[in-house]
Amino acid sequence: MPERKRPISIHRRLLRYMLAPLLLLLVAGVAVDHSMIVSPIHSAFDRALSRAALAIVARIHRGPDGQLAMSSPEHPPPAPRPFANAEPLPPPPKSMHGEGPSPTLRGMGGDVFFYRVSLPDGRSLAGTPELPLAPPDDKAADGFSFADITFQGEVMRLASYRTVEDGEAVIVTVAETPARRDRAVHRMDVSFGLNDTVQMAAVLIIALIGIRISLRPLQRLSRQIANRPAQALTPLSTDEVPSEVRPVVESLNTLLGTVRNSVLSQQHFMANAAHQLRTPLTGLKAQLEVLGRETAGSPLEERIALLHGGVDRLAHTANQLLTLARAEPSAHRASHYTSIELPHLIGEVIESSLDRALAHGIDLGADCQHVQVTGVYWLLHELLINLIDNAIRHTPAGGHVTVRCGANDGQAFLEVDDSGTGIPAGERARVRERFYRGAGSTDDGCGLGLSIVDEVARVHGAQLSILDGSTGQGTRMRIDFPASS
Template sequence: MRLARLLKPASLHGRLRLLIILVLLAVLLPLGVLSFHRTITEVDELSDGRLAQSARTLQVLIEHADMQALQGRDDVDTLVPIEAGRSHPPERHRNTYESEVGFQVFDGAGRTLLATANLAAMPPPTAGDADFQDLQQGGYRWRVFTLRDIADGMVIRTGERYDSRHDIMHAVWLEHSLPLLIGLPLLALLVGWAVRRGLRPLEVLTRALSAREPGSHEPVQLPAAPLELQPVLAALNGQLARLEDALERERRFSADVAHELRTPLASAMINLESAMATTDPAELKTGLGSAQHGIAGLARRIEQLLALARLEAGAASSQRSRVDLVAVAMGVIEELSPLIADSGVELSFARLTPQVSVQGYEAALAALLRNLLENALRHASAGGQVQLSIEQGEHAALIDVIDDGPGIPAERRASVFARFHREAVSHGDGYGLGLSIVQRAAQLHDATIELLDSPYGSGLRVRVAIPLRS
């Protein structure tokens, strides 16, 4: 379990450090082993070449020293001390170097003419021996080279104990292994530092997210963000923006529900109270019928609000359909007929064609028309007039709602779309959400809204232009 935990660190820093070290080991170890074997092979070849060169050098010396005179003589002192002709170095050097090399010189009959003391007991070579051989002598393993002088019949053999080669191999092993043994821990520390340094932008991002205020619409900023982190930052900011938009839609929907359900609920309550207060069966039946009609309208309004909420969430973004604005307007006027009758305002509906179709969402367009008409009826003067006109232009369908109320000064028209905004001269007990709902419905259709002066001399003209799509 502990090994598995080590192989799978929990932190990104630990994973990167472990992966980098494993990659380095996977590269350096095979290279070190290959280099070690190549070095040993080259050392063996170099040592063999040195043995052969020593034999040939000894051959030249014998020829110049007229050593052929030794052949056939039995009284020659064949033992050549390994210290002969040399100063006496410290014991450590004699044991390390001088005793590990030697030579032999034989005549054609195989008799020893010259030999160092460490090789004097080694038997002469036979005719079938190879040039290079491995032989045992004096409890040591020797690497020997045999040089045969065909003209004189003399045989020269040089030898080297494997001890010296082992010393070289040990030195090579230390040379190749020590850097790894010493360097890997240092490399691990440096890799850890480099990984921490490289992951510092993530720490900065974490602090920025921790310090972010709830409900903030500001994007997360990361100065000098690495190229690899920029897509992550962009995706994160997009996700945060979508999240904030979703929360804003929830808040907007709650406010819209309260606004949209207030009128039908109040109407139903009034009709029920009237029915409960009367003893006349006819009035009771009329009051209950009106209450039932109001509750049915309330149910339709709830369904429309739910549809509008789905549009807000984008769930129905691919469900646009052909909508007849004239038919939707007729349905809204019929729905608002009790309010129109109670307001005493004259409502006129002007349409140049019997049908004006757009691509959109019927529930959103109905909410747009309903709120425009309710606002106009609420702000129109007593006994005044409201006009609704729908026409199809060259590039857009135009909806105009005109009233003769107090209107809105031009300098304050931009602010009326804010939620819960109410003008000081507003009539009724509205919550200031009507135009906000209108604006959101227009946004769903890429429509534009203009607040213009009314042709009645006072009041407001609201124009909505919905682009025509094929």
């Protein structure tokens, strides 16, 4: 057996189609944000690095011996320098001659900081002499040039400042590891990533809420179709149907109209056929009755009696077929349903069936409680006639047939209880089939009685149950109506 496919969900399809583009937009947005923040962050740290170089320049002066020297915090330069905003550095050596290179300096946040003061000819005056110089930048008007290098196994950012101090050209070079830069970029990436993710999730949630609200007309249409009774073939309302679904509803209305016309045509055909059969059958029965009286006592009397019985069965079958056709759910409108007093209905049907029950020697009675149901009167009349007719057919002389009605837990019921031969449990499902006749059926039945009963019960939303008789023998046919009845 092929595996049944899961129904397509519009919610899941829209979510699938929206989620992939939104994820791509999220990745693209994070990448764009990263590219936009990297350059300003590096520029800010380069400016800080350049201010460190300017702070070193501010400490350079010419000593009494005529050589350039760098002052310490304890011995400030003899004249103030124009670098009041320069960042302070740890104290460098007191002299730039004869004291060797300065030790490695520790910057903020775990960064390693190096510096070097040199002359254009390459001689180092202070700092780390192995520190390379950044190539000159002809486009820079402020004398600074920057480069990325690897020094002592560390990736570093390098800045060289070319200036003139007391008439002598000096190059101040500073370098630091990029730990703070990387942390700043990482923090910004996380911040922008979380912000973009929250915004994208909010957009997705709002979109899903909007989709759910937009699909409410479809849900209302679904409930409208599900709550329609089976016999309703009227067109569906298109007043609140979205324009995208309107063609589907209009096609469904066209189909309903086609089915309604087909059902009406079938009903008209059955009514006309039954009417056309009744007239000649009635005339044929009348002629057979006359012929029977004329041939009384002759050898033809028995054959005419058999022929008369066959015509009776034919007329009965035609009436049953017409009733079955008229019992179709689509043949009844809501206006056909009225409030029906079951005791009153039972009284009418028993009165019309009493003569037949007496002719068969059967005690026909009723046990009724006051109860009402909503239904089509003539259909319930036919249902009860068929139940009593079947009970009389299958109950021997001297037996009884009792019709009951009442209510259990707010549900109305109608049942016909007989003391006849009963229906075996294995045949109780098949006796509802059309033209099925059990082993105990009489010759004058056509096998449509319980089919009509079952069809009428379905029209009223009721349930037909075939049970054992209340006295332990026979059959009890019970109709349980829905609570709304």
